[in-house]
Amino acid sequence: MNMTDVFYGIGDFFQWTFQFMKHIGFGMNLFFWLIIVVLYFTWLTMQVKYNKEAKENNTLP
Secondary structure, three states: OOHHHHHHHHHHHHHHHHHHHHHHOOHHHHHHHHHHHHHHHHHHHHHHHHHHHHHHOOOOO
16 A cells, blocks of 8 residues: 555545535535524624623723
8 A cells, every 4th residue: 555545545535525515505505604693693692791781880991
């Protein structure tokens, strides 16, 4: 076994893996965008809560 066999094996593995992405299509992009949007609005909600709490305790700069 030489290094050429190893590199071809890795290449074959990635080609096999990327075949699934054809079937998933744009759905994976939508999935990641949905996660990003949910996390963004969660962060904004928490920030509003922390700002309100800081204003009540007079700890805002």
